Amino acid sequence: MRTIRIGAGSGFGGDRIEPAIELAEQGGLDYLVFECLAERTIALAQQARLQDPDAGYDRLLEERMERVLPPCRRNGIRIVSNMGAANPAAAARAVAETARRLGLAGVKIAYVLGDDVLEPVRAATWPLSDGPGSTADLGARIVSANAYLGVEPIVSALRQGADIVITGRVGDPALFAAPLVHEFGWALDDWTRLGRSALIGHLLECAGQLTGGYFADPGRKDVPGLARLGFPFADVDADGTALFGKVDGSGGELSIRTCKEQLLYEVHDPTRYIQPDVVADFTSARFTQAGLDKVRLEGGGGSPRTDSLKVTIGYRDGFIGEGQISYAGTGAERRARLALDVVRERLDLIGVAISELRLDVIGVDALYAGPRGPHEPMDVRARITGRTASLQDAQRIGREIEAAWINGPAGGGGATWLAREVIAAASMLLPRDLVEPTIHWLES
Structure with a gap:
């Protein structure tokens, strides 16, 4: 059965670059995904953009692209990332300039706008899920409002031939799910497969956490080779079953126990993990150790998406x-x-x-x-x-x-x-x- 291999190039904005280079050079990837935004990151990026209209994207964007673009172009790897943060347009210009400086002509770069919803948020009073009671209580202190987008614009860009897709705020798992929806032609109301793709994305999104980084605790959970920690990839088939692995010889551990710990990371209700595209259900997920540093994931499901989007x-x-x-x-x-x-x-x-x-x-x-x-x-x-x-x-x-x-x-x-x-x-x-x-x- 045909599979698509997606690698995790970063788990946060300040992540290491070498594991992503290793994946690009030796990982046999179809897609390399850089997930770089946390809850407050984009608000801080908006603040930077207010001071400089050409700022507001990930500070390591140029360095990452300079290192991974050559092997990605050689190996036919497409890149998806939310490194655009508060300024995807400026980020895309920086990527294009980096590609030109490297002598890489004809790289098609798509960037996604629309997550900035400051105007509709300011136009009315909205209740807050946390913080002060409503947006009216914040008044002029509001500097940014960004909605979590889903897979649709990324899928559209990939279908139109994008080699690189740069976004601002999207649901973290959507960065990984979008290539699967595109490659396998999944319907946007195929809740089971969308739920499985959200599960796969959730496992990959923190990169080195899945391969034993944050998991490590000497004497209780010993992990070898942390200085050479390898980032994970997943081979995913058309049914949404995945085999997780890492580059042979890289450090870390990929096991049922690291996967279980990451599965529960930032999940309040595993029966209703709400994402922009689907409400995922993790309770039927099953892990099997398929070899050294290889874990198979089967199961998972989902139900229809909600009528609203989360906004930070x-x-x-x-x-x-x-x-x-x-x-x-x-x-x-x-x-x-x-x-x-x-x-x-x-x-x-x-x-x-x-x-x-x-x-x-x-x-x-x-x-x-x-x-x-x-x-x-x-x-x-x-x-x-x-x-x-x-x-x-x-x-x-x-x-x-x-x-x-x-x-x-x-x-x-x-x-x-x-x-x-x-x-x-x-x-x-x-x-x-x-x-x-x-x-x-x-x-x-």
């Missing part, structure tokens, strides 16, 4: 100021706590308005407060973090911890500080008929 809203939520300083040796914890007490008093004295304040001694109570062993820590780091309404106040928090270097207590070192605007994220549902994806073209 990015909104301005004040500023964060942070400062850190280290203390070592006898009495390190006592000196760290004194430093934090002094800085807190200093912030009151100079009138810094702080709505939230957190004081941590990293290595003692930053993550887990409560009873601990009798041994005194000999190496700690004091951290103060505060939320403010202005950038100036946020900066003053960090400067006070830096001043502790000389102004006491004794033995502080390695002071650092930063101040940044907070772009928070909230979610809502938007009627599907208010979202209109479009496809645009470039060629190298």
